Amino acid sequence: MRLLLIGDIVGKPGRQIVVRCVRGLVEREGIDLVVANAENCAGGSGLTPANYQELVAAGVDCITLGDHIFRRREIATVLDSQPNIVKPANFPPQAPGREWAVVRARNGVDVAVFSLLGRVFMRPVDCPWAAADRVLGEIPAEVKVILLDFHAEATSDKQLMGRYLDAKVSAVLGTHTHVPTADECILPGGTAFQCDVGMTGPTDSILGRRTDRVMESTLTFYPTPFEVAGGDVRLMGTTVDAGPTTGRATASLRLSIDEQAAAALSAAQLSKRPVG
Numbered sequence: 001m002r003l004l005l006i007g008d009i010v011g012k013p014g015r016q017i018v019v020r021c022v023r024g025l026v027e028r029e030g031i032d033l034v035v036a037n038a039e040n041c042a043g044g045s046g047l048t049p050a051n052y053q054e055l056v057a058a059g060v061d062c063i064t065l066g067d068h069i070f071r072r073r074e075i076a077t078v079l080d081s082q083p084n085i086v087k088p089a090n091f092p093p094q095a096p097g098r099e100w101a102v103v104r105a106r107n108g109v110d111v112a113v114f115s116l117l118g119r120v121f122m123r124p125v126d127c128p129w130a131a132a133d134r135v136l137g138e139i140p141a142e143v144k145v146i147l148l149d150f151h152a153e154a155t156s157d158k159q160l161m162g163r164y165l166d167a168k169v170s171a172v173l174g175t176h177t178h179v180p181t182a183d184e185c186i187l188p189g190g191t192a193f194q195c196d197v198g199m200t201g202p203t204d205s206i207l208g209r210r211t212d213r214v215m216e217s218t219l220t221f222y223p224t225p226f227e228v229a230g231g232d233v234r235l236m237g238t239t240v241d242a243g244p245t246t247g248r249a250t251a252s253l254r255l256s257i258d259e260q261a262a263a264a265l266s267a268a269q270l271s272k273r274p275v276g
């Protein structure tokens with residue numbers, strides 16, 4: 001079976017390309033489960049209940065977040081009530097939301113999804129390694145396919161988590177840096193690994209924000225609003241093929257869908273709609 005993790009969706013341009021092409025992508029690539037990191041959906045920071053609904057309606061099956069999880073407070077009710085969205089599992093236990101989710105894929109297989117925050121150049125959080133052990137102890141033993149979104153800054157931390165969970169989960173895929181890395185691989189124990197799957201949003205930018213704004217603030221120290229940029233929007237993510245009964249990964253592929261490719265995927269879907 002095939003899983004897809006979509007990298008950090010940034011603002012309206014990011015949401016729009018997801019809405020435009022996820023269904024077409026699912027069909028073209030034979031994807032059974034779509035997971036998306038949605039921490040930057042709402043104007044570049046956070047996720048609103050309306051954004052959540054929009055992504056689910058577009059074909060996203062499960063949502064992970066990150067350090068920007070609570071930038072929009074109103075997401076707490078969604079985190080507490082919906083079965084297909086998770087908070088980082090090394091957040092305080094008192095924080096709204098569940099630490100892991102089991103979501104049924106299109107082929108009928110149950111897949112567990114969880115996320116963790118790294119601790120290098122990130123806010124102080126509980127130990128991600130201990131949290132990983134706790135979550136894996138809680139996920140039902142019959143659920144074999146497990147995806148971790150490791151939301152972290154340091155590539156070394158990400159590599160360590162990949163090795164730590166090798167043979168214990170199907171995939172350790174990174175998010176947060178908004179820059180895809182070219183290191184996708186299958187580790188010796190059968191876990192798919194990649195430091196970062198990239199960003200879904202405007203790539204003519206600094207991590208999704210207007211270059212002129214970030215440049216001005218950086219050069220002058222004078223704060224400016226970091227508005228979401230607009231140019232060269234792409235959907236980036238990585239697919240992982242895993243055995244539904246073994247949970248072991250067999251293949252992994254980086255995706256980058258530009259606006260032209262997204263339009264073609266959308267047109268292919270529209271042409272299949274029944275007329276009348």
Ligand SMILES: [Fe+2]
Nearest residue numbers: 008039040176
């Ligand atoms: Fe992000």
Ligand SMILES: [Fe+2]
Nearest residue numbers: 066067068176
């Ligand atoms: Fe982040």
